[in-house]
Amino acid sequence: AQTVTQSQPEMSVQEAETVTLSCTYDTSENNYYLFWYKQPPSRQMILVIRQEAYKQQNATENRFSVNFQKAAKSFSLKISDSQLGDTAMYFCAFMKPLTQGGSEKLVFGKGTKLTVNP
Amino acid sequence: DAGVTQSPTHLIKTRGQQVTLRCSPKSGHDTVSWYQQALGQGPQFIFQYYEEEERQRGNFPDRFSGHQFPNYSSELNVNALLLGDSALYLCASSFAHYGYTFGSGTRLTVV
Numbered sequence: 001a002q003t004v005t006q007s008q009p010e011m012s013v014q015e016a017e018t019v020t021l022s023c024t025y026d027t028s029e030n031n032y033y034l035f036w037y038k039q040p041p042s043r044q045m046i047l048v049i050r051q052e053a054y055k056q057q058n059a060t061e062n063r064f065s066v067n068f069q070k071a072a073k074s075f076s077l078k079i080s081d082s083q084l085g086d087t088a089m090y091f092c093a094f095m096k097p098l099t100q101g102g103s104e105k106l107v108f109g110k111g112t113k114l115t116v117n118p
Numbered sequence: 119d120a121g122v123t124q125s126p127t128h129l130i131k132t133r134g135q136q137v138t139l140r141c142s143p144k145s146g147h148d149t150v151s152w153y154q155q156a157l158g159q160g161p162q163f164i165f166q167y168y169e170e171e172e173r174q175r176g177n178f179p180d181r182f183s184g185h186q187f188p189n190y191s192s193e194l195n196v197n198a199l200l201l202g203d204s205a206l207y208l209c210a211s212s213f214a215h216y217g218y219t220f221g222s223g224t225r226l227t228v229v
Contacts, residue, residue: 004160030126035217037220041205042222043222043223043225044220044222044223045161045210045218045220046206046220047217047218047219050217062134069226091160092162093160103166103173103174104149104151104166104174104212105151105163105166105174105176106153106161106163106210106218107163108161108162109160110158110159110160111159111160
């Protein structure tokens with residue numbers, strides 16, 4: 001079974017600075033998807049960024065980028081120019097798609113609480 | 119374009135009772151998944167519905183059951199509620215593997 005580990009329960013960063021959240025996972029699969037989700041106090045999980053394991057290029061979405069190291073099974077999230085609205089819980093998640101014999105269920109880590117300070 | 123809608127937003131039930139939670143998926147999505155998120159934890163997969171059938175189930179007892187209707191909306195039923203069932207229940211819809219859209223959840227408190 002796949003597992004996802006987020007080793008930083010809490011982190012804080014000053015507004016406009018850069019912060020990196022860590023995530024490692026354990027799987028014997030070769031093709032899969034990795035996600036970072038943001039959960040603000042409103043409780044809704046919001047997709048931040050998505051990475052396909054077969055792609056070597058790291059995904060980027062505006063101020064958010066990932067460092068995907070497939071051999072090391074590491075998937076960190078970098079937030080540049082942090083904003084107060086980035087304050088939230090951040091969850092790393094793994095999924096094996098149907099096309100690869102999976103179920104498309106998301107396996108989540110325990111999350112990292114990020115606080116952006118003014 | 120409405121996203122995923124869940125009802126009710128909050129619910130208080132007594133131990134031993136039964137509860138039904140409802141979810142309307144995002145327009146165009148045909149797959150609905152349910153997750154349980156205990157306080158301070160990541161969401162745990164309960165089950166997934168596609169074409170009105172349960173396609174995959176997580177490690178949850180049979181007290182947890184569900185249904186998907188022809189319009190793709192879904193219900194989660196929990197029987198014989200335990201104190202440990204208190205959690206945020208999240209519904210997520212998807213189409214293929216392009217990523218899930220989540221609702222804001224139902225906060226269930228069992229007393």
